[in-house]
Amino acid sequence: MRIIVQRSGEAKVSVQEEITGAISHGLVLLVGVTHADTEEDAHYCADKIAGLRIFEDEEEKLNLSVQDTGGEILSISQFTLYGDSRKGRRPNFMAAAKPDHASTIYEIFNERLRSKHGLKVGTGAFGEMMEVSLTNSGPVTLIIESK
Template structure:
């Protein structure tokens, strides 16, 4: 699994002109799944994200986790994270998991985050989505299982 994590001041995801999910302070997660990913990969990333210390403390040091600051998560499925652009000009998405497998693992991943007492909002799997957010910092990290 791959997750692009972006620290956000606020974020919304809209589908067909309707807000599907919205958060204030927290993380925007773009989540990609490949064929070999399992629940073990989702468990690892959920644990890593819940404990990641990338919010500033009173001294301006990144020492606080999302739980420490009362943040929330906006999780958006993103098969294009497995786009291969090494050949030609059009990405090849063969490394991305098929939709049924990806949705199952994406849903499992979000539930694991919720089990860690995190608020998780989502987009709509498989739909065209507009994601808007204010990147805080900016802080952007790529996490892989």
């Protein structure tokens, strides 16, 4: 799995002009799944992100997690994270998982954030064209990979 983590103020995702997920503050996650990813990868990434200390404490040090701050998650599926643009001008997406596998791993990942970590998780719609808007706070942006 490959996940872009962005610390965010308000954020929302829309599908066909209908908001399907929104947060007031927390993390926006762009989630890519490759064909070799397993439930273990999904759990590893969810656990890592839930405890990631990228929010400021009272001394302005990055010492708090999204759980510590009462933040929320906006999780967006993003197969293009596995695009390979080294050859030519059109990216190759062969490393991205097929939709049936990717959607299963993506759902396992989101459910782990909800059930184990008690986080509110908003989502887009898997496989749909989405519009995402966010206020990147900091900006703080990281890449998390399971392997």
